[in-house]
Amino acid sequence: AQSVTQPDIHITVSEGASLELRCNYSYGATPYLFWYVQSPGQGLQLLLKYFSGDTLVQGIKGFEAEFKRSQSSFNLRKPSVHWSDAAEYFCAVGAEGYSTLTFGKGTMLLVSP
Amino acid sequence: DGGITQSPKYLFRKEGQNVTLSCEQNLNHDAMYWYRQDPGQGLRLIYYSQIVNDFQKGDIAEGYSVSREKKESFPLTVTSAQKNPTAFYLCASSRRPEGNQPQHFGDGTRLSIL
Numbered sequence: 001a002q003s004v005t006q007p008d009i010h011i012t013v014s015e016g017a018s019l020e021l022r023c024n025y026s027y028g029a030t031p032y033l034f035w036y037v038q039s040p041g042q043g044l045q046l047l048l049k050y051f052s053g054d055t056l057v058q059g060i061k062g063f064e065a066e067f068k069r070s071q072s073s074f075n076l077r078k079p080s081v082h083w084s085d086a087a088e089y090f091c092a093v094g095a096e097g098y099s100t101l102t103f104g105k106g107t108m109l110l111v112s113p
Numbered sequence: 114d115g116g117i118t119q120s121p122k123y124l125f126r127k128e129g130q131n132v133t134l135s136c137e138q139n140l141n142h143d144a145m146y147w148y149r150q151d152p153g154q155g156l157r158l159i160y161y162s163q164i165v166n167d168f169q170k171g172d173i174a175e176g177y178s179v180s181r182e183k184k185e186s187f188p189l190t191v192t193s194a195q196k197n198p199t200a201f202y203l204c205a206s207s208r209r210p211e212g213n214q215p216q217h218f219g220d221g222t223r224l225s226i227l
Contacts, residue, residue: 009153032213043117043203043218044156051213090155094212099144099163100171101216105155 002027002093006104013081014112021076021107023091032094033074034101035065039087047089050074061085086111115140119204119219125227126191126198134189134222136204142217144210145187149173150201150221159202162187163210191224199226 003026013019025031032051036044048059055067065076074091091104117138126132138145144163148156158171162181176195181187187206191198202222207214 034215036218041221041223043119043220044205044216045218046215049215094214096212098212099169099210100146100158100161101212103148103156105153 002031002095002098002102004091004093004102004104006089006091006107008107009105010108010110012110012112015083016080019076019078019081019085019109021089021091021109023074023076023104024072025074025091025093026072027093027095029096030069033065033067034092034094035059035063035074035076036090036092036103037061037087038090038106044090047076081109081111083111083113085109117204117206117217117219119202119222121222122220124222124224126224127227129193131190131192132198132224134191134202134204134224136187136189136219137185138187138204138206138217139185140206140208140217141184142206142208143184144207144214145181146205146207146216147171147177147179147187147189148203148205150203156203159189161210198224200224 005024035047088106092101094101120135146161147159160179162168178190204219205216
């Protein structure tokens with residue numbers, strides 16, 4: 001079975017600074033990887049996904065993520081954070097032959113002025 | 114616009130009472146999912162359905178029940194057997210029940226105990 005680890009529970013970033021949120025997965029074959037964002041009291045919104053091909057994936061709201069097979073990682077990045085990016089971010093993994101996704105426990109992003 | 118509608122947004126349950134959370138989608142998706150979200154625990158899968166009239170237990174199905182009589186609808190009942198039902202409940206759907214399919218989420222229902 002696949003698993004996902006998001007090592008950071010909380011991260012605080014200054015507005016305008018760069019951001020990197022970590023995600024490590026465990027799965028023997030090539031995984032399908034997703035990043036979602038959740039604002040308080042809302043559902044999850046898909047930011048980007050990786051299936052195969054180019055390991056650098058572009059998403060919405062200026063986010064990107066890089067798949068690194070050797071490190072079993074799929075870290076989310078943004079060059080310049082805006083106050084509106086404050087939210088909780090979830091990494092998820094899917095796999096061939098499975099009907100469901102496995103979600104990490106989330107990283108809460110706080111943006112300081 | 115297509116999407117997933119969860120209702121109500123807030124729900125209160127008395128001790129010993131069953132309550133039902135509604136989830137409707139107009140995306141024509143085959144698969145639907147119910148998650149429970151507690152602070153610091155991420156999303157935990159309660160039940161999922163790959164097709165009409167079929168559903169499977171997730172990781173924390175005890176105290177919950179579901180039905181899938183129509184493709185568009187996947188209601189979740191929180192029974193009195195669920196001793197700690199206070200949580201945020203999220204419904205999701207995907208085009209097909211496969212690991213390469215992104216899931217689309219509703220805006221959730223917050224359930225509290227009176």
